[in-house]
Amino acid sequence: MESHGHNPANMAGSYIRFSPVSDLKPPDLRTQISEISIERSRLTLADVIQEGTFGKIYHGVLLGEGADMEVENDVFVKTVTEQASESQVNLFITESCMMLGLSFPSIQTIRSMCMDNERQPLAVFPYASNGLLKKFLHKCKIPGEGQGTQSKLSTQELVHMGIQIIRGVQYLHKKKIIHKDLATRNCVVGQDLNVKITEKALSRDLFPNDYHCLGDNENRPVKWLAIESLIDKRFSPASDVWAFGVLLWELMTLGQQPYPDVDPFEMAQYLREGYRLSQPINCPDELFAVMACCWALCPDDRPKFTQLLQCLQDFYAHLGRYI
Structure with missing residues (x-):
């Protein structure tokens, strides 16, 4: 990750951009x-696991x-x-x-x-x-009781x-791929709580409450986006860091909706004014501090994934001493 340099905003162009089939050779x-x-x-198609207006996932x-x-x-x-x-197809x-073509333990690749x-x-x-x-x-x-749900x-x-x-994510970035839609809806869980990041096909359709159109005819995961992605559609490793912070918040709240009371059209102003997600109940201070770092206004001020990995590994080991 260090090789990415110090200005993520300027490097986004060197990363793969996925465009509709009609635009590809x-x-x-x-x-x-x-x-x-x-x-x-x-x-053979068996049970429908989830369906939306235009898409379905089968077992x-x-x-x-x-x-x-x-x-x-x-x-x-x-399928659709x-x-x-x-254009949707x-x-x-x-x-x-x-x-396609990637191989890594925590990446789910099309078969x-x-x-x-x-x-x-x-x-x-x-x-x-x-x-x-x-x-x-x-x-x-x-x-x-009292404090609501438990885990x-x-x-x-x-x-x-x-x-x-x-x-x-580190593996994707090494392959020059920015995910642009890191969220729990775009991960799967196997046995022994093995988690894999997936692509984002059908997510807009299957999780319509997570995407909003801000008058530009494009459904985007507004409440997961870094401020520069939201305002200028700029994506970089640092914007994936921001989204990871929201994903970590999702983990600690067991999949709650971020910013449920904020109008999608007001998100940019809300973030500019310094407001962020609040600390989840039962979330340790050290873990919330990691999330909060991910939401620095300036991309350069956010931690790199190497630093985030070190923080979480240290915290994981720390928790292990008390069990």
């Missing part, structure tokens, strides 16, 4: 998709091929509905392939794509037994999730 994406393309007969089963034809693998299958427009394909029906392509991802992190956090709430997860377990996510 046809061979680029077509070649990539052809390499992971599978026949529809190998894929599916993928049959092996060749000598492994009898092998059945649980998978997630993302018949209501999706051509293109965006779905592009965003589904955002992590295959079925294009038998080009209006409703099927994007296949490795299965994660506990599903989307945001939904999982909601399930971990226990009704408590099935320990602070140490939540911090460990944060550590895995930092490592995944």
Whole structure:
């Protein structure tokens, strides 16, 4: 991360920008998709895990091929509905392939794509037994007395999730990819609380309350965006740091909505005036201090992910001494 230099705002241009399929040279994406393309007969769709107006996520089963034809693998299958427009289909394909070719323990990469029906392509991802992190956090709430809900997860377990996510973002940044939409809705959880960062395909549709259109006809995760991303649409490793701070707040609140009482149109002014998310109940001061650092107005004043990793690892070890 240090190699990124000291002015994240000026470096954003050196990072990959993902644009709709129609804007890409046809061979680029077509070649990539052809390499992971599978026949529809190998894929069985089971229960719908989540659906929106234009998209669905299924629990599916993928049959092996060749000598492994009898092998059945649980998978997630993302697809669009018949209501999706051509531009939505293109965006779905592009965003589904955002992590294509990457390999890292805390990154979930597309496994295959079925294009038998080009209006409703099927994007296949490795299965994660506990599903989307945001939904999982909601399930971990226990009704408590007095102070409201309590957590099935320990602070140490939540911090460990944060550590895995930092490592995944560091890997993306090494590959010159800025995620631009780090949030619990774009992570999945497997066994043993293994967390992976995913692409953002369908998120706008499946989590409509997390995205807002500020009169520019573009749905954006307004309440996760760094101020320079919100105002000037500038993205850098430092804007991912800001979003990570909000994600850490989501972890400690078990998936609450950030700034529930702030009008999306007033977010920029709210942040300019110095207001930020408040310390969650039961969140240790040291952990809240880490979050607060991520929300410095100037990108240069925010910690690097290497520093955040060190802080969380130290805090994790500290918690371990008291168990």
